Amino acid sequence: MKQGFYTISENTPLTQTVYRMRLVGDTESIKCGQFINIFIDGLYLRRPISVCDVSENDITILYKVVGKGTEKMAEMPIGSKLDVLTQLGNGYDTAPSGDKPLLLGGGVGVPPLYLLCKKLIAEGKQVTVILGFNTQNEVFYEKEFSGLGAKVIVATADGSYGVKGFVTTAMDGIDYSYFYTCGPEPMLKAVYHASVTGGQFSFEERMGCGFGACMGCSCKTLTGNKRICKEGPVLKKEEILWQI
């Protein structure tokens, strides 16, 4: 974990509710699948947001406006400064990916897969990405993933764009060596049952601190109790114990 002060260089809507924010500052040792924890003036707890991309001098996050914290974020002007904790969580492990990894993202579970996709492609892997959304006007980052060189399939629940159905519908018939997924818990569970290889799941939980001190986000796994913020948010398929 590291604390830093960042300057907002971009804060633009990608859809009606999803925004992209770029934060200029220290980006040392930030791994794909990790998250940052942002202090927001006037609110008590920090807001944990997954890292979508990292460059030499900025961090990109994509966030959905769902409550008080993200509403305030959406109103933040370019140039304003934020107190941010970085290098949080374990992140994805690309070592077991094989040659043809499959990435499955649902809604605001899509962002952390971007940096992962970038890393896998840099490692010479042939990456397929399935992005799931409710409807056409919620779709984001299709072009960005294609731009990295991945094969991208979009699924919408109402069929207004791409494959009609869920990410698991689009998964049918795809040849893959390993998978990585992030999204709402019912989706993760569906992927768990539909998948035929090993894989990694990124989970979400309400957090107090985000760095392992409060035990607010603990979960039971087949390999013992884990803190989503510290030993997670990424868990391997073989250690997951479904509570829902």
Next chain:
Amino acid sequence: MANLKVELCGITLDNPIIPASGTFGFGYEFAELYDINMLGTFSFKGTTKDPRFGNPTPRIAECTAGMINAVGLQNPGVEKVISEELPKLATCFHKKVMANVSGFSVEDYAYTCQMLDSCEQIGWFEVNVSCPNVHGGGMSFGTSPEAAAEVTRAVKAVTTKPVFIKLSPNVTDIVSIAKACEEAGADGISLINTLLGMRIDLRTRKPVIANTMGGFSGSAIFPVALRMVYQVAHAVKIPVIGMGGVSSAEDVIEMMLAGATAVQVGAANLVNPYACRDIINDLPSVMAKYNINRLSEIIGGCK
């Protein structure tokens, strides 16, 4: 030069700042960020006889100027604390640590404290009779003077180190409970634990916390905590550790004027992991501003 030293039951603390139990784990997460040996001491994660997972999630809810937690005493159990956590702690913390202990029966409390009493690293016990997040234990011992006194006697009978009893604010008369603990042999009183609170999600119309209720902490509770510290410190002769919403050097001085010998910092650590370091660094200049040379001189200074 400002003198920050205070004495807590025969052990001198370099300063009165103590991270509160449950907000500092066993210290390692914070040791990655700064040298935690600058602290007065810290109170480690509430330890019970057996390992506990705690409550289902969500365990956390945000409030105005505070938060609710319903962790439910998740800990690895006293055996693992002794065999794994304390040796690991010894690598990054070289001062005496405060052992926070909880239980579900008088025998539990005594067993866990007796096990820990022989650990060289431990300087004091802080016996939690006030956890609002577990049923059939914790707070039920802290809501009656008789039960709190019984736990105090049982722990005192099997330990050699100073014993602080950590009290709940969720009672009608906290002074009578503090006095009962003092009469039963407690070496000090620690207060306050969290206030029982609740939040409801407007979308689902259900409690935000899976356990329905939880412990409310954070800067919002400071005036309530200060009032109780003042009341208890004026009623007992043993030292008092004050806590509840402390988040600045000014808060620390206020707590000490109310009668606290040492001051714990809780929820603030979760928001700003450097909170205790910052408070310790700020104390000398804030002391100078209010003409304080020795912190120990102001304890109970507000009559």
